[in-house]
Amino acid sequence: MTFQEISEILKQKFETAITAVKAEVQPDPYIIVEAKSIKEISTFLRDDESLSFDFLNCLSGLDLKGKLATVYHLSSMKHNHKFVIRIEVATEQPNIPSIESIWKTANWHEREAFDMFGIIFDGHPDLRRILMPYDWDGYPLKKDYQVPEFYNGMKVPY
Amino acid sequence: MAEWILSQFPDSILGYVIIGALPLLFILPYALVTIYLEMKMAAHMQDRVAYMRTGWHGTLQPFADILKLLQKEDIIPTAADKFLFILAPYLVFIGTYATFAVLPFSSQYAGSELYLGIYYVIAVSSITVVGILMSGWASNNKWSLFGALRAAAQIVSYEIPTALALISVVMVAGTMNLQVLSQQQSGGIFDWYIFGGPFPIVKKLLLIPIMFVLFLIQLTASMAEVNRTPFDIPEAESELVQGYNTEYSGMKFAIFYLAEYANLFVVSAITVVVFFGGWASPFGNYLNSGGWELFWFVLKGMFFVSINIWLRWTLPRLRVDQLMYVSWKVLTPFALVCMILVGLIVVSF
Amino acid sequence: METVLKTSHGRTLRTEEMVINMGPQHPSTHGVLRLELVVDGEIVIDVIPHIGYLHRCFEKHSEHMTNYQQVIPYVDRMDYVAAMNNEFSFAIAGEKLLKIQVPERVEYIRVIMAELQRIASHLIAIGTFGIDIGAFTPFLFCFRDREKILDLFEMTCGARLLYNYIWIGGLSHDLPPEFIPKAKEFIVDFRKTIKEINDLLSYNHIFIKRTANIGVLPADVAINFGCTGPMLRGSGVNWDLRKNDTYSVYNKFDFEVCVGKGEFGTVGDCWDRYMVRVNEMEQSLRIIEQAISTLPEGSISSAIPKRVRPNPGEVYGRAESPRGELGFYIVSDGTGTPYRIKARSPAFVNLSVISEISRGYMIADLVAITGSIDIVLGEVDR
Numbered sequence: 018m019t020f021q022e023i024s025e026i027l028k029q030k031f032e033t034a035i036t037a038v039k040a041e042v043q044p045d046p047y048i049i050v051e052a053k054s055i056k057e058i059s060t061f062l063r064d065d066e067s068l069s070f071d072f073l074n075c076l077s078g079l080d081l082k083g084k085l086a087t088v089y090h091l092s093s094m095k096h097n098h099k100f101v102i103r104i105e106v107a108t109e110q111p112n113i114p115s116i117e118s119i120w121k122t123a124n125w126h127e128r129e130a131f132d133m134f135g136i137i138f139d140g141h142p143d144l145r146r147i148l149m150p151y152d153w154d155g156y157p158l159k160k161d162y163q164v165p166e167f168y169n170g171m172k173v174p175y
Numbered sequence: 176m177a178e179w180i181l182s183q184f185p186d187s188i189l190g191y192v193i194i195g196a197l198p199l200l201f202i203l204p205y206a207l208v209t210i211y212l213e214m215k216m217a218a219h220m221q222d223r224v225a226y227m228r229t230g231w232h233g234t235l236q237p238f239a240d241i242l243k244l245l246q247k248e249d250i251i252p253t254a255a256d257k258f259l260f261i262l263a264p265y266l267v268f269i270g271t272y273a274t275f276a277v278l279p280f281s282s283q284y285a286g287s288e289l290y291l292g293i294y295y296v297i298a299v300s301s302i303t304v305v306g307i308l309m310s311g312w313a314s315n316n317k318w319s320l321f322g323a324l325r326a327a328a329q330i331v332s333y334e335i336p337t338a339l340a341l342i343s344v345v346m347v348a349g350t351m352n353l354q355v356l357s358q359q360q361s362g363g364i365f366d367w368y369i370f371g372g373p374f375p376i377v378k379k380l381l382l383i384p385i386m387f388v389l390f391l392i393q394l395t396a397s398m399a400e401v402n403r404t405p406f407d408i409p410e411a412e413s414e415l416v417q418g419y420n421t422e423y424s425g426m427k428f429a430i431f432y433l434a435e436y437a438n439l440f441v442v443s444a445i446t447v448v449v450f451f452g453g454w455a456s457p458f459g460n461y462l463n464s465g466g467w468e469l470f471w472f473v474l475k476g477m478f479f480v481s482i483n484i485w486l487r488w489t490l491p492r493l494r495v496d497q498l499m500y501v502s503w504k505v506l507t508p509f510a511l512v513c514m515i516l517v518g519l520i521v522v523s524f
Numbered sequence: 525m526e527t528v529l530k531t532s533h534g535r536t537l538r539t540e541e542m543v544i545n546m547g548p549q550h551p552s553t554h555g556v557l558r559l560e561l562v563v564d565g566e567i568v569i570d571v572i573p574h575i576g577y578l579h580r581c582f583e584k585h586s587e588h589m590t591n592y593q594q595v596i597p598y599v600d601r602m603d604y605v606a607a608m609n610n611e612f613s614f615a616i617a618g619e620k621l622l623k624i625q626v627p628e629r630v631e632y633i634r635v636i637m638a639e640l641q642r643i644a645s646h647l648i649a650i651g652t653f654g655i656d657i658g659a660f661t662p663f664l665f666c667f668r669d670r671e672k673i674l675d676l677f678e679m680t681c682g683a684r685l686l687y688n689y690i691w692i693g694g695l696s697h698d699l700p701p702e703f704i705p706k707a708k709e710f711i712v713d714f715r716k717t718i719k720e721i722n723d724l725l726s727y728n729h730i731f732i733k734r735t736a737n738i739g740v741l742p743a744d745v746a747i748n749f750g751c752t753g754p755m756l757r758g759s760g761v762n763w764d765l766r767k768n769d770t771y772s773v774y775n776k777f778d779f780e781v782c783v784g785k786g787e788f789g790t791v792g793d794c795w796d797r798y799m800v801r802v803n804e805m806e807q808s809l810r811i812i813e814q815a816i817s818t819l820p821e822g823s824i825s826s827a828i829p830k831r832v833r834p835n836p837g838e839v840y841g842r843a844e845s846p847r848g849e850l851g852f853y854i855v856s857d858g859t860g861t862p863y864r865i866k867a868r869s870p871a872f873v874n875l876s877v878i879s880e881i882s883r884g885y886m887i888a889d890l891v892a893i894t895g896s897i898d899i900v901l902g903e904v905d906r
Contacts (some may be wrong), residue, residue, distance in 0.1 A: 044620050050722035071747050075840065077853050088853065090840045090868075094747065094763055101840070122750030125876040126762045133583070148576040148905060157584055158864075221664035315543045321566075321670035321887070404658055405730055413656045414891050491730045492658025493890045495566055 018098045021048050023068065031058055036105075047088070047101035052113045055104055059119045062091060062100070069095045075122035078130035079103075082159045087110045087135055106136070115141035133158035180271040197277035197284075205473075206436045207237040209480060216481065217488045244458045246431075247425035252271030255422065256313040263310035264423065264430040270302030271438045278444050279354045281468035283455045292353035293341050296445060297334065300400070303438065307409070307419050310431075313413075314422040322418025325495060326402060329448025333399040339510035340393040342411040343517040344368055344449050347382065364457040367449040378524040385513050385520075390450045392510050394482075397442035399498070401435065403483055408498060443479035444472070451475050540564055548577050552891045554658050555901030559878075566886045571879040575872075578905040586865040592618055592832040593691055595865065600686040603869060603903035605648050608641035608677075611690035611846035616771055617852040618692035621834045629822035630694050631773040636707070636815045637677070637689065637809040643714070644673040645846035646801040646808075646834050649754075649898040653798055654725050655697060656895035657734050662725040669717045672710050679703055685702025703815055711809050718806060726802060734796060738788030739881045739893035743792065747875040752870050754804065755849025755897060758784040758797030765844040771846075772843075777814045779807040794896040796858070801898070840868075841874040847871050869903040 024038050027048065034054035040046045050058055062070040070091040079086040089102040104113055115138035127138040128147040135156040138144060142154045146153060152169070155162055165173055211234065218225030226233030251260055277292045289295050304327050307463035310325020345351055347368065348359055359368045361371055369386050371379030399406035410418030420431045447453060453476075454468035462471075494502070530536055534578040537543065544561050556577035562570040582602060586595045599614045600607040602636045610775040612634055619626060625707040643665025649668030674684045681689040681697050689696050725731055741751070756763055764781040766774040782803035842851035849871030855864040874897050 043835070044623070045815045045837075045839050047838070073750055074842070074849065075851050075853055075866065077864070077866035077868075079855065079864055085832070088838075090851070092851065094761070094768075097768060099840075121745075121748045122873055123879075125872065133687065146576075150576070157581070158587075221661050222668050280785070317542065317579070365537060398734070408888070411658065413658065414888050416550060463788075488661050489724075490659065491725070491728060491734060492888075493730060493732060494886060496886070499731060 018096065019067070020100065023098070023100050023119075024048050026068070027058065027062075028170070030061060033060060039103075044112050045101055047103045049103045049105055052104050052106050055102070056114050058117070058118060059089075061117045063119055067096075070100060071095065073116075073122040073126075074099075076123050076126035076130065078134035078136055078158065080108075080134060080158065081105065082160055083108060085134055087113055087130055087136060089116075111136045112139055113137070114139050115144075117141055132156070135159070179510055186474070198272065198278075201280070201473075202272075202275070202437050202440075203434070205440060206433055207241070209439070209477075210237040210240065210434050212477075212481065213484045213487075216484050220485075220488050241429065244425060244429040246430075249425040249427060250422075252315060252422050254315040256315065259297060259309050259313035260422075261427070263313060264304050264420075264427045264434070266306030266309060267303050268306075268430050268434040269324040270299070270300055270304075270306060270439070271434045271441060272443045273299040273302070275437070277353055278359050278401065278441070279448060279453055280402070280472050281465070282354070282358070282468070283465070288352065288354050291349045291351050292356075293345060293445075295352075297338050298342070300438070302442065303434070310423070311419040314419070316422050317415075318415045319419050319421045322409045322411075322415045322421070325415075326419055328495075329402070329406065329498060329502075330400055332499060333506075334394045335338050336392050336510045337396040337400065339507065339514055340389045340396065341445070343385070343389050343510070343514045346514070346517050346521055347372055352462060353448050353453065356448055357455055360452035361455035361459075361463065363455075363459035364452070367450065367452040367455075371393075375524070378520060381520050381524075382517070384422060385516050386450065388509060389513050390446070390508050393446055393449070394508055396421055396480075396502070397446060398483055398486065399484070399502070401438045401442055403435075403439070406498060407487075407492060408495055424521035439483055440476055441478055443476045443483070447472065447475040535562070535570065537562065539592060540731060541569060546719060546890075552894060554652060554894065554899055557875075557894075557899065557901055557904070559890070562735040563887065566888075568882055568885055568887060568890050570763065571882050571890065573875060573878055575875070575901070575904050578901045580902075580906065582867060582906040583865055586862050587888050589861060591739070591860050592834075595862065596691060597686065597688050599867075601902060602869060602906055603645075603845060603847065603850070603871070603900045604685060605900055606641050606846045607686050608637045608690065609761050609843065610850060611687065612638045612772075613841065613843035613845060613850040614852050615690050615692050616843050616853050617839055618622055618832070618834075619858060620623070620841045621837060622692065622829065623833065624827050624829065626693055626827045626840045627822045627824065628773070628820045630824050630827070632815050633695060633699060633824065634690055634775065634817050635772055635777070636812055636819075637680075638661040639811045639815075640673050640676060640707075642808050642846045644670045646805050647673075648775045649801050649846070650721060650725070650798065651897070653733075653892075653895040656891045658821040659725055659728070659729055659731065662721055665720060665724070671800050672713070676703065676706060676710065691828055692832060694825045696733070704819075707812065707816060711813055714805075714809060718802065721802065726799060728791045732795060734888075735794040735892055735896070738789075738794045738885060738889045739896060740790045741797075741881050745877070746792070746878060749846065749880065750873045751877055752802040752873065753844065753846065754797050755848060755874045756875075757782060758800045758896075759792035760784050760786070760796075765842060765849055768843070773815075774811075777811045777817075779810050782807060789868065796899075797896040826841055827828040831860065833858070842868070845870060847900070847903070848874060867906055869906060871897075872903075873906075875899050875904055 034045045034051045036049040045117045062166045064105050070093045072092045073093055074090040074092055084105045085108050086105045092099045115160050127141055131144055132146045132149050180194055181190040205222040214225045227233040230241050234308040274296050277289045277295055307326045308323045311319040348356055366373040368388055371382040402409050456463040456471050541562050541564050546560040546561055548556040558574040560572040562725055582598050585598050589595050596611055599610045603610050618815055647666040649672045651663035654662040678684050681687050741759050743759045743761050746756050760783050762783050767781055782800045784791050784800055788795055821861050834856040838855040840853045842849050850870055851868035853866040857863040882890045
């Protein structure tokens with residue numbers, strides 16, 4: 018199925034939850050959905066026979082300067098089609114429901130997004146830092162991130 | 176030979192000390208040669224050439240290795256039990272060294288011509304286990320502890336098939352004295368116990384298949400007793416870092432190493448004495464005097480050492496439970512059956 | 525007073541349990557992975573992986589490059605034993621973003637390089653897996669032949685490990701004239717090595733005993749955890765991006781997708797994953813043979829853009845690296861600097877399944893499982 022068809026199905030099913038359909042973005046268009054409904058949408062996308070997105074390729078955090086976003090790249094092994102969903106939340110309150118229970122891939126990817134952007138995934142079973150040290154301050158991939166001068170007494174910028 | 180040395184130093188303990196130190200004359204050069212042999216054999220099996228720079232074809236490398244180990248800092252971890260930590264390697268070495276007392280290098284040489292030779296070997300070599308357990312516990316390192324426990328379980332388990340295999344041969348030979356065992360097989364290659372021993376042809380033919388099985392059991396079990404691949408689980412490098420000797424460095428590590436190589440020769444020598452005629456020449460009375468006996472003994476011993484090395488660099492490692500399986504469910508029952516068969520043969524002929 | 529011992533997960537230990545750290549310095553963690561094990565004797569009760577020891581801020585670095593081409597050396601350093609495949613994947617993403625059509629000759633050379641690199645990478649995987657099981661000799665046989673591949677790379681681009689060879693839109697160098705005969709020679713030699721490895725390791729009784737029925741990963745779990753590459757195929761799922769989402773010129777070549785069949789145990793055990801890699805090397809040889817015999821003439825640099833300045837947009841480009849699906853999510857804001865690059869590294873995702881498949885096995889099995897996942901920590905941590 019193409020992006021158009023999938024987004025049509027979603028629009029019919031989740032009228033209110035879809036904020037925008039960015040079909041004009043090239044080469045990979047995406048839809049923006051509301052944070053609170055991501056779990057239902059994900060479950061639907063995975064379980065619906067004609068969609069059956071059984072595979073979460075990638076979950077990325079993204080800093081849009083003022084807003085934080087997570088991007089879900091989904092694909093289906095059965096039908097061999099792809100789809101991209103994005104969630105945008107305010108930087109001040111970056112809470113997004115975790116989809117770890119739907120695709121286990123999300124477990125470590127959500128930890129990474131938390132580690133790098135400070136996005137808090139509600140319902141994640143083990144939301145710890147993953148790549149950075151456990152006692153690191155700040156979220157390095159944010160656009161306004163300032164590199165600390167010292168970490169545990171060690172000079173950071175070399 | 177022992178009498179001769181003692182007669183040189185009457186009324187003095189010095190003679191005993193010299194006799195006690197005699198095996199060192201063998202062990203030290205043997206260890207150097209085996210280190211070299213192992214490296215070169217491994218390398219040539221793996222399309223490499225191993226060390227080539229120190230001396231002709233790297234022949235001086237073992238000396239350099241020893242020298243390096245001598246110079247290394249001797250680290251004792253702060254949390255280790257110092258006394259046991261220091262004692263352990265020596266205990267391991269003592270266990271191995273003590274077995275050299277009865278190895279019949281030739282008909283003239285025998286540290287002690289012990290009546291209970293085989294019994295003594297089995298008993299004394301178990302001291303090694305205590306040393307290994309001690310080292311693992313004293314290191315205060317979890318990996319070392321794992322290694323030590325594995326080693327204890329393994330060595331104790333494999334003593335049983337070894338002992339059973341050796342006892343079967345003892346039943347045939349009627350002696351535990353290693354010197355007498357060698358003497359019995361000195362009539363050429365077909366008098367060796369692997370080929371049925373010096374008996375009439377019918378008994379011989381009946382014994383040959385059993386002896387072959389016993390030999391294989393002894394070979395496998397002895398390989399496990401010296402902790403070498405495929406049975407090197409106590410120091411399984413990829414699992415336990417270095418097992419019980421993880422925390423050891425410098426000379427203490429060198430002593431573990433030396434004990435391992437010495438032990439390798441001991442088990443090979445026992446196999447040689449029991450199945451392959453000890454110091455006896457394969458050609459009966461030809462080349463069977465004085466120095467030649469030593470030559471044959473060491474040659475045969477080194478042959479089995481090489482087999483150990485060869486297998487080490489060929490086979491993957493077993494897992495703990497599989498190792499126990501091999502010992503208790505394969506080797507021990509087979510050894511028991513062989514023992515019964517040997518008993519029947521000995522009684523009926 | 526009783527001391528309560530806890531894992532970093534927050535799980536309270538029972539008295540017979542012990543926490544033991546495998547790594548970051550441990551011979552069989554293939555780098556600086558730390559596995560926090562909860563063990564009951566030899567039995568592994570829980571595994572908690574700790575990663576990040578090799579984190580080199582790839583994504584942060586990329587956001588500070590002034591040109592997309594400058595990212596490629598960083599991409600090399602992610603999966604340092606399969607750098608060609610990383611570059612290939614990144615180039616695919618970049619070209620998709622820029623809408624560049626690259627000349628056919630470039631595609632062919634890329635495929636040759638990627639497949640050679642796949643063989644080299646699988647050789648390391650197989651060799652180190654052998655070491656994990658305790659067989660040291662096959663490792664050196666593998667490295668001997670990997671050396672020949674590295675010689676081919678050196679001949680082509682001067683580097684042996686980190687190539688910076690595949691650029692967005694083209695290649696840094698054309699093939700030297702002596703490459704083709706050398707590559708043909710290599711293919712003939714290498715078929716013998718595969719047989720040698722099979723004789724020495726794959727069908728060794730002890731090896732099978734150690735790996736069959738160990739670390740069984742069922743297909744549905746594999747998919748749900750996002751495992752790709754030999755991990756997924758070992759579980760019997762016929763999924764290979766070269767076939768299922770074909771890119772470059774892979775559709776012109778005839779090759780099979782190898783899947784685990786559970787010959788000696790259950791489908792999806794360590795032996796299956798291992799065997800998929802061995803069989804894939806043979807398939808890679810077939811691809812290289814076909815690509816060499818039909819290599820078209822042409823320029824290799826005509827499509828390289830002078831300035832890489834994509835329109836605002838975003839792309840997720842993916843390719844099959846030796847470890848699985850290597851994807852790059854690139855967001856462009858219309859300048860020469862990437863706004864955001866996220867690497868979806870297969871080893872990172874594959875590793876996340878380890879605690880799922882290693883519970884209840886022994887420590888020695890855990891080592892086998894870690895080896896069969898074939899992680900490269902450079903890629904896990906980026």
